[in-house]
Amino acid sequence: MDAIEMYISELMEKSTPDRPVWNIEKLLQGKKSGWNYIDGCMIKAILEMYAITKNPKYLEFADGFIDHRVREDGTIDGYDVEEKNIDNVNAGKTLFELYDLTGKEKYRKAIDLVYSQIERMPRTKEGNFWHKNIYPNQVWLDGLYMCQPFYMEYETRFNNKKNCGDIYRQFLNVKTHMKDTETGLYYHAYDSERKMFWCDKVTGLSQNFWLRALGWYSMALLDTMDKADPSDAEELKQMKEEFLDLIDAMLKYQDESGMWYQIVNLGGMDGNYLETSGSAIFSYAILKGVRLGYLPESYAQFGKKAFEGICNKYLDLEKGNMSLGGICLVAGLGGKDRRNGTYDYYMSEPVVKDDAKGVGPFLLAYTEMKRTGWEFYS
Known part of the structure; x- marks a missing residue:
């Protein structure tokens, strides 16, 4: 077992x-x-570890964790x-896989x-x-990742694709309203009523390009395409073009270290830092996108460079002190705290170690690195 797998085992x-x-x-x-998206990210990554290693400890842990709920x-x-929180759909993605692997009928009911x-x-x-x-009336990039891959998998598996058109339209709306034509990047959020x-007040857009939100959106495109019916050729062609763009x-904006900055396009500004979760997401998205x-x-070289950059800068593998740092806790x-989306706001949020919003994507990127034949030597 290499050092990264030891670190993950320690967390488990x-x-x-x-x-x-x-x-x-x-x-x-x-x-x-x-039931929350953070644990959902981590269990999804642990299931991906099971898929690639076939080590039963990963499946047993993931099944035990979700079965408990x-x-x-x-x-x-x-x-x-009734909370109607789109983040809460994310953990539902684990249910499809666990239902297939365990046959537990309660997982099928929970999917519904x-x-x-x-x-x-x-x-x-x-x-x-x-x-x-x-x-109300707000679209955040994060939400596309939290919901749309689950929505697409349900439609293709259990609903005869009845609402696939709705899914494609939601992505098209994001492109229309949230994409910056000059940079090709997407703003973090959009208020369709222009009231927030x-x-x-003209565009309804928030001010900045936040790395992790862009990462979530890249995974939203990628994982939704992965669950779609290949016969939706025209729609998938458009999504593929958006993903490539x-x-x-x-x-x-990729730094020479391989990572990206918390506010993507302002790398040289005071306080901006190379952030782990978003960099790990893009490592995963690029490597899986190639695969x-x-x-x-x-x-693929850019995805590998990102992963190795994170390892070099933020991964501590000293026994008894293993950790992954550089993770923006939340944004x-x-x-209630009236977060205003300014540059200073994004710099003010805590930077932590070992949070699943970083560890989950890092683990997903690791599974893609493993698929390329990459070996970790600490």
Whole structure:
């Protein structure tokens, strides 16, 4: 077992479903974990480790973690559909895989429960899901990743593709309203009513290009295409072009270290830093994009460079002190603390170690590195 797998095993050994060590937000709040996108990211990555290594410990851990939450009737401890929080769909992605691997009927029922939230989600006038019920008329890039791959997998597997057109339209709306034509990057959020204090009153857009939001969006495109029916050729062609355009735009800003900055296009500004979670996401997105044929082979070097850059800068593999640093804990807009989306705001959020928003994507990138035949030597 190499050092990275030892690090992941250490995190798993220290975690229980109610107290996972990678959910730093919950640990700081002193609360037990519920059904949330952070744990969903980590369990998805652990299932990917199982897929590539076939080591049963990964499947046993992932199954135990999700089984603890899902009751026999398919209801989920710590999850309320009526909260209408798009983030909460993300953990539902693990249910498809666990249902296939274990055959537990309660996972199939839980898939339907999570899907019922999608059917209830309020929408902007353009037709996109609100990010959360508490953020009316707002689309955040993060939300496309949290929901659309799950939505697409449900449609293709269980719903005869009835709503696939809706999924493609939501991506098209993001391109139309949130993409900056000059840089090719996407703004973090959009208020379709132009009422929020953080938005431009003409465009409805937030001010900055936040790395992790761009990363989530790249994964949204990639993972949704991966779950789509290949017969949707025209729609998938458009998504593939958007994915390639986004990666090309990001490569212009890749630092010589291989990583990217917290605010992508302002690398030289005071306080800006090379951030782990978004860099790991782009490492994964590029490597998987090459593997699936969405990107040219020559792009793999950029994904590898990003992964190795993170290892060099932020991965500490000293025994008993293993950690992954440089992870922005959280960033958003509005809310009780009136986050305004300025450059200073994004610099003000805590930078932490071992949070799943960084470790999960890092692990996903690691599985793609493994698929290339890469070996880690610490």
